[in-house]
């Protein structure tokens with residue numbers, strides 16, 4: 001239930017103040033405002049946490065990190081003490097949908113068919129603010145699910161400092177094979193004309209055209225659905241042919257854009273990997289041979305472990321912490337197999353299926369299924385930045401963008417510390433102070 005009191009919460013007012021400060025130029029490169037952050041310890045994105053370290057920020061970037069004693073700090077630097085807290089790089093979620101909200105509030109079909117685009121954009125603005133408050137400073141947002149190019153506009157408003165939110169890398173409409181996605185044709189009268197959840201394409205020419213149209217309208221990544229419930233009795237089958245997949249990947253790569261592919265069935269995952277895609281989303285049905293091929297070809301895996309848990313809670317009477325549903329077991333199997341094979345695993349949750357701002361549930365799942373807290377944190381920082389091809393993100397080192405977050409306690413010892421965010425800075429601008 002959403003209420004006005006929530007909208008007028010202290011955190012929101014502070015966020016608005018921070019945005020105003022940012023708009024006045026505090027994050028402009030070369031601006032005089034220098035900040036010295038003094039937490040209990042710093043985890044830079046690699047190795048162990050360093051007790052007693054400080055971080056110097058100016059011009060929107062990290063200037064220095066290390067023991068405060070050896071740091072040349074300007075006399076007029078603002079000093080922010082963060083006692084008991086660990087400073088970590090701003091977190092990255094590689095699979096989000098800011099234009100969706102939890103399906104137990106409104107089903108996916110009803111969001112796409114009945115909710116006005118303006119309403120969905122208004123919600124998305126709040127989702128973006130909630131995400132930033134939770135310490136996630138970058139999202140790769142994988143499809144607007146029926147709101148055309150709205151993500152491009154939201155990204156612009158955030159980048160300009162008009163509204164608070166994480167850095168967005170957007171996929172716009174996403175591309176699906178004709179009549180393979182949702183709202184599923186079989187559930188409605190055949191003569192109904194419904195808004196669709198993605199851009200439909202048939203044949204190499206239309207598929208390549210869709211890539212080029214989405215790139216031209218602002219897509220940073222190209223998102224393709226390689227399978228969906230198109231089989232007899234609704235089983236998951238590949239949707240595009242290998243020829244169509246190869247053509248879309250080539251059209252994306254030639255423009256410098258990478259390709260993220262939704263795929264759950266082993267056949268579709270293998271076909272996508274052979275077509276040259278960059279990341280596999282979900283991948284729940286991947287075999288050991290297919291994960292091995294992914295490792296060999298440098299294709300990253302984004303496990304989205306929280307989505308089946310959320311779906312289980314909404315529609316299958318699953319109680320959080322209770323016996324896993326078959327879908328959750330399949331997701332766990334894939335994650336553990338991918339780890340054993342040595343596939344690069346990036347943090348991506350499919351948030352939007354569940355509440356924005358609770359993105360850290362995915363890291364808790366990765367730890368529950370075998371990663372150390374530090375491995376899970378790397379999947380959401382340095383490893384995620386590597387998948388994005390953006391080494392200036394996900395790390396606290398001299399020259400990196402000043403996206404830093406402080407949490408109570410030590411998340412390298414207990415991942416649950418991510419639920420206690422006490423400070424958020426993005427691009428040198430403070431968005432949360434307690």
Ligand SMILES: [Zn+2]
Nearest residue numbers: 095097142350
């Ligand atoms: Zn998704």
